[in-house]
Amino acid sequence: MASYAKTSGRDETLSSVIVPSPQRSFSHLYIEKEALDEPDTKLLRKRFPKATVVEIDRYTELFNRSGQSFAAQKAVPKLILAKKREDLLYRGSPYTPNFGHRRFFYNAMILNCLYNCEYCYLQGMYRSGNLVWFVNSGDFFQAVAEELKKGPLYLCISYDTDMLAFENLLPLCARWAEFSRKEPGLTIELRTKSANYRALARNAEAHERFILAWTLSPEAVSRRYEQGTPPITQRLASAREAMEAGWPVRLCFDPVLLEGEWEEDYRQLFAEAFAQIDPKRLQDVSVGFFRSNRDFLKTMRRQRPDSALLNRPWQADAAKQLTYPTSEIEEARATLRSELLRYLPEGKIHFA
Amino acid sequence: MVRKCPIRLGFVFALMDEARPFIREWPMKPVHPLPGFSFFQGEDVAAVVTGMGSERASAGTTALLSWIYTENRALAPHRFFGRTSRLPDFSLFNIGLAGRIDRNPETLGQTFLIHRLRHQATGETFYPDLLYRWEGVPEASLTTVAKPVFGDSAKEGLDADLVDMEGSGILIGARAFLQNHQVHFYKIASDLLSPMKNLRQTTGPWLQQSARKLVPGLKRWLSQPPESPPLTEAQFVWMHSVAEKLRFSFTRTKTWEQLCLSTVLQGKPLPLDYHPPANLSKKDQHEQWHHMQKLLGVTKP
Numbered sequence: 278m279a280s281y282a283k284t285s286g287r288d289e290t291l292s293s294v295i296v297p298s299p300q301r302s303f304s305h306l307y308i309e310k311e312a313l314d315e316p317d318t319k320l321l322r323k324r325f326p327k328a329t330v331v332e333i334d335r336y337t338e339l340f341n342r343s344g345q346s347f348a349a350q351k352a353v354p355k356l357i358l359a360k361k362r363e364d365l366l367y368r369g370s371p372y373t374p375n376f377g378h379r380r381f382f383y384n385a386m387i388l389n390c391l392y393n394c395e396y397c398y399l400q401g402m403y404r405s406g407n408l409v410w411f412v413n414s415g416d417f418f419q420a421v422a423e424e425l426k427k428g429p430l431y432l433c434i435s436y437d438t439d440m441l442a443f444e445n446l447l448p449l450c451a452r453w454a455e456f457s458r459k460e461p462g463l464t465i466e467l468r469t470k471s472a473n474y475r476a477l478a479r480n481a482e483a484h485e486r487f488i489l490a491w492t493l494s495p496e497a498v499s500r501r502y503e504q505g506t507p508p509i510t511q512r513l514a515s516a517r518e519a520m521e522a523g524w525p526v527r528l529c530f531d532p533v534l535l536e537g538e539w540e541e542d543y544r545q546l547f548a549e550a551f552a553q554i555d556p557k558r559l560q561d562v563s564v565g566f567f568r569s570n571r572d573f574l575k576t577m578r579r580q581r582p583d584s585a586l587l588n589r590p591w592q593a594d595a596a597k598q599l600t601y602p603t604s605e606i607e608e609a610r611a612t613l614r615s616e617l618l619r620y621l622p623e624g625k626i627h628f629a
Numbered sequence: 630m631v632r633k634c635p636i637r638l639g640f641v642f643a644l645m646d647e648a649r650p651f652i653r654e655w656p657m658k659p660v661h662p663l664p665g666f667s668f669f670q671g672e673d674v675a676a677v678v679t680g681m682g683s684e685r686a687s688a689g690t691t692a693l694l695s696w697i698y699t700e701n702r703a704l705a706p707h708r709f710f711g712r713t714s715r716l717p718d719f720s721l722f723n724i725g726l727a728g729r730i731d732r733n734p735e736t737l738g739q740t741f742l743i744h745r746l747r748h749q750a751t752g753e754t755f756y757p758d759l760l761y762r763w764e765g766v767p768e769a770s771l772t773t774v775a776k777p778v779f780g781d782s783a784k785e786g787l788d789a790d791l792v793d794m795e796g797s798g799i800l801i802g803a804r805a806f807l808q809n810h811q812v813h814f815y816k817i818a819s820d821l822l823s824p825m826k827n828l829r830q831t832t833g834p835w836l837q838q839s840a841r842k843l844v845p846g847l848k849r850w851l852s853q854p855p856e857s858p859p860l861t862e863a864q865f866v867w868m869h870s871v872a873e874k875l876r877f878s879f880t881r882t883k884t885w886e887q888l889c890l891s892t893v894l895q896g897k898p899l900p901l902d903y904h905p906p907a908n909l910s911k912k913d914q915h916e917q918w919h920h921m922q923k924l925l926g927v928t929k930p
């Protein structure tokens with residue numbers, strides 16, 4: 278997989294790195310001793326020349342320890358560079374839309390996210406708010422190549438993070454785009470809230486099996502709950518640019534929050550989105566309502582005791598996911614579907 | 630001293646010589662809340678001097694935190710509600726002397742912020758969450774040993790920049806009360822792994838210098854208001870009195886607390902004027918439970 282360890286050859290300075298406030302840089306890099314010589318480690322160290330390097334044995338001793346505060350760490354996150362030795366590829370969860378692909382997988386080359394969405398399940402899943410970057414990227418490509426021998430697969434590469442937000446640091450998304458171009462059985466979805474499309478475009482060319490999926494929320498929801506993410510206008514501008522360059526683009530309205538004037542907010546959001554994005558060229562849209570498993574929500578509430586959103590009395594659905602009452606979801610689904618049908622055919626609308 | 634505000638900062642020192650400059654600089658006065666250790670307190674700070682060694686450091690830390698926990702809880706119980714830490718709005722600092730393993734004389738007297746702490750006996754490693762950095766305070770790693778170590782041969786297996794005898798004990802003592810980001814270690818390089826004569830005369834000025842550097846920064850940090858608790862004291866007291874009067878089970882109390890919290894966070898008021906009758910029969914308690922949910926505007930939790 279050496280060819281995928283290649284970088285753009287550009288020496289982007291830190292000032293061009295799009296990372297959200299409050300942290301435009303990392304004060305510390307914790308690096309596994311075994312990862313010190315990986316090419317990606319060396320590249321990332323160059324990106325943060327002023328960071329203090331602390332050598333560690335295994336990332337788990339730092340990331341998985343008890344007694345951490347996700348919220349406190351999220352305020353000043355540290356970057357951990359490590360090697361992933363197992364679980365390089367996971368089967369997709371039945372609660373995630375698979376868009377008709379039978380063999381749905383995801384991987385996690387980065388754990389945690391630069392953004393800080395109030396509803397994010399990562400704060401219920403991980404004990405740490407720090408970021409882990411697995412620098413043995415070749416092994417991840419190898420794992421997918423092995424799985425491809427068993428049949429075509431659909432792979433989500435930005436599952437437990439927002440990978441495009443990191444693209445100025447290392448062109449990981451571009452590497453996957455180039456990899457999938459050469460693997461006819463592989464379709465990749467890159468889900469993002471970032472407006473960092475140009476960083477991908479610098480290093481990869483569009484092709485039909487690399488789907489760029491932008492998550493959108495009404496501006497009021499985004500401002501209130503999606504701390505650090507680019508405004509919706511910037512995300513849409515990025516999506517439009519990508520579509521014009523020939524990338525398949527998906528729009529994800531997920532999680533839908535039934536708050537305030539949500540019907541009007543979504544009407545406006547769809548109007549704004551489809552004024553920018555040609556519905557005929559759009560791959561499809563995906564819609565999902567807020568949902569969480571009970572254990573994650575319990576942890577998320579502990580991390581954010583002041584969150585009105587997380588602390589409301591959610592109800593368990595048939596799949597034991599905590600969400601809005603079924604009747605409210607059904608009504609909202611009908612409303613959103615009929616609004617989307619003004620722009621798109623039925624076949625392009627997927628509900629999670 | 631009658632306490633008016635919760636204690637937000639705690640210090641653990643092994644030796645009185647280490648503590649003195651900080652106690653003076655703050656200032657703090659001796660108090661006697663518990664036997665076995667020397668305690669000091671200022672308006673919103675407290676300190677313990679534990680004596681040398683990991684066990685004493687651990688026991689002294691637990692004693693300090695138990696005392697502070699009791700004091701803070703009595704003063705502002707609503708600040709503890711819904712928080713992940715058992716002792717919220719609080720930070721613990723260990724400041725003390727440590728041997729310099731590379732025996733570099735230029736580092737003597739320098740204060741270091743510890744970013745990795747290893748317990749030699751168990752091999753366990755701890756990484757403090759570094760939320761504060763200080764101008765002119767470099768970072769270092771620390772290993773805690775059971776016995777004093779001297780000479781070049783002692784360097785074997787220490788795998789750190791500095792060596793002390795208390796660090797990991799303090800961590801163990803703090804574990805039941807604090808989260809990682811609440812515990813911080815600063816060490817002053819005091820020797821090059823050789824027995825020191827006139828310790829007090831040599832290290833006194835270094836400790837003084839360290840106190841002058843750290844105390845103003847810590848005071849600035851203390852001047853920032855703590856996180857606001859999700860419930861006010863009145864809301865918290867009412868919520869608890871309802872749970873007590875209606876003799877809610879543990880699970881029902883948790884559900885009740887979640888309902889109250891959710892109500893407040895949605896911007897709705899709690900019916901603080903309503904007080905359910907006490908000593909109800911089981912059946913009436915059950916009816917009251919439904920009534921309370923209705924009052925909060927919830928039909929099915």
Ligand code: SF4
Nearest residue numbers: 390392393394397438
């Ligand atoms: S962008 Fe996605 S992964 Fe990142 S914080 Fe928001 S919800 Fe979580």
